[in-house]
Amino acid sequence: MxxxxxxxxxxxxxxxxxxxxxxxxxxxxxxxxxxxxxxxxxxxxxxxxxxxxxxxxxxAAGFINPVTGKWMTESWKIDSLMPKAKAFYQDIEERLGINIVQDLPIRRYFINQEDPIRARRRIKNPRYANYFDPILEKGSNPNGIIDDFGSIPIRQGSWVNVxxxxxxxxxxxxxxxxxxxxxxxxxxxxxxxxxxxxxxxxxxxxxxxxxxxxxxxxxxxxxxIIPIKGDVLDIRLKDIQLPLGLYYKKRWLHSLKTKNQDFLYRIGASYDVGNSDTIPCSSAREELVSVLKDMLGTNLLFEIEEHRSGIRPTTKDxxxxxxxxxxxxxxxxxxxxxxxxxxxxxxxxxxxxxxxxxxxxxx
Ligand SMILES: Cc1cc2nc3c(=O)[nH]c(=O)nc-3n(C[C@H](O)[C@H](O)[C@H](O)COP(=O)(O)OP(=O)(O)OC[C@H]3O[C@@H](n4cnc5c(N)ncnc54)[C@H](O)[C@@H]3O)c2cc1C
Missing domain, CATH: 3.50.50.60 (FAD/NAD(P)-binding domain)
Structure with a gap:
């Protein structure tokens, strides 16, 4: 050896x-x-x-999402980072003849009564003008995700298959x-x-x-560098087919297609600050399953196909x-x-x- x-x-x-x-x-x-x-x-x-x-x-889940976090704020330098990143990955795609980046429709579900109020404020702010579509009132455009407070579509997201x-x-x-x-x-x-x-x-x-x-x-x-462990589950849903895209409600649920063109769902990611142990963790799996059931109902039929962990190299700010x-x-x-x-x-x-x-x- x-x-x-x-x-x-x-x-x-x-x-x-x-x-x-x-x-x-x-x-x-x-x-x-x-x-x-x-x-x-x-x-x-x-x-x-x-x-x-x-x-x-x-x-890495590979999302580029211009508006993130609990407070739905613009990501750091995102206005300049996003076009640079897209151009960079597209150049790699062209030169190597591969597909690794695609547009990502994002729908963020509100989880309390304050969220839609905050989203209305953001929409009025010109800095966010390019990133939000109009708010979807509770129950509109149903797709199977439990919708108690309404949701907002986020524009200009991308998915890089890292x-x-x-x-x-x-x-x-x-x-x-x-x-x-x-x-x-x-x-x-x-x-x-x-x-x-x-x-x-x-x-x-x-x-x-x-x-x-x-x-x-x-x-x-x-x-x-502060290690932050994240766990991700790949799952198959039995009775539901969500349109391709990213759904965010406490955690994200990514609806994607595999190479064989069948639907796969990915849910993540846990956020364990200070943990640098790379072994997939059963408590993180339980947390993600609980979020999944909050999203799609407790009677949901699903199968966990894969459970992975990674460590984000993070800084204090x-x-x-x-x-x-x-x-x-x-x-x-x-x-x-x-x-x-x-x-x-x-x-x-x-x-x-x-x-x-x-x-x-x-x-
Ligand atoms: C669960 C999870 C979900 C995530 N989702 C997203 C997301 O949606 N969007 C997003 O933008 N980011 C996401 N991230 C974050 C993203 O993965 C990181 O920001 C990024 O991958 C960090 O890249 P890096 O090159 O700095 O580190 P790493 O990817 O960790 O690469 C370091 C490399 O260095 C090599 N290495 C280290 N030391 C040595 C050595 N001595 N000799 C040889 N090789 C060595 C390692 O083998 C490794 O390949 C996620 C991360 C996790 C864990």
Missing amino acids: NINIILSIDSATIKASPIIDYLIIGAGLAGSSLAWRLGINKYNYKIFDSRNLASASQV PSLIQNLKSYFKSQDSLIDDTFDANQLEQNGQHWNYRGIKTKNIVFCQGIHTRENPFFKDLP AKPLLIRHPTHSSLFAINGLGSKGSAIAPYLSELFMDLMGKEFPKF
Whole structure:
């Protein structure tokens, strides 16, 4: 087993013996977006990713929703993030001949009497003008979801199939001889004048995009990342067929079609602050089943097909981190994508390239 790994590293190393521009650690949304952009801009790069480490991007639901949270507020920088993200993913789709992003109709159900009052206030605010359709009064446009207080459709949402995106990008990086499928051990890094040496790979810069695994990195272990565990269930509903889209009532319920064109429903996500255990959790499953029954009725017939967990790498103020190491100016970290990686990753990779050679801010 070990011999195989050493051989694969050695073969990558021989081809990489000239000094490369960038070594990226982590092929989740953050690292893959950066590697893609570097490649398009003709930089040479290698990207390490370990299939044995947990990755939030493998579990990400992939929604880009302009209005979120209990108070139905605009997501951070969403006006500029959303068009950038759509253009970025569409470019990948075109160049690789794949489908990974689609428009997502969103209907948010009110859960108390204050919600419609708040929604009416939001609708009058010009900042929200592009994001809301008129309120649907209680009981209108029925679809099977219990509707006690009415609902509001949200416009301009998108769904990025993140696991499929990552799988396709990794295949592409592999085809470019840029992907190294191994765990990177930052303790083995050696600085050699202007470049870094890692087991024979020489690079000018290293960008750590490790999600919660930054805690094991001696250079960036103190990043203020808060792990937030999320569980998701894939379910089959027996008697109900909801139109494709996203329904939000306490939690979200995503109606989607599989490759075989049959309906699949996904419900999520639990939100367990401080928990970084990646094993699916029975209490989260019970919570999600209870939300599902609140939405569709206690007599609902359903089957749980899959239960997954992931850890969101989050920050206290929910803003991402783009950081240059204080003493090693060629070491960087991109992290803290939180619950919004699909919208934020394309922006951060663009910003990273704009900022090269300049001062790096903390958001
Ligand atoms: C349940 C759930 C639902 C979510 N839903 C949404 C959503 O609807 N919309 C949205 O935008 N976001 C959502 N997110 C958030 C999204 O998943 C994250 O923001 C995003 O995936 C973070 O990406 P990342 O690249 O920073 O981290 P990760 O995806 O965790 O990637 C880090 C990568 O680094 C690799 N790595 C780390 N250390 C090493 C090492 N030493 N050597 C080699 N490889 C290493 C890991 O293997 C991993 O692949 C959700 C997250 C969860 C858990």
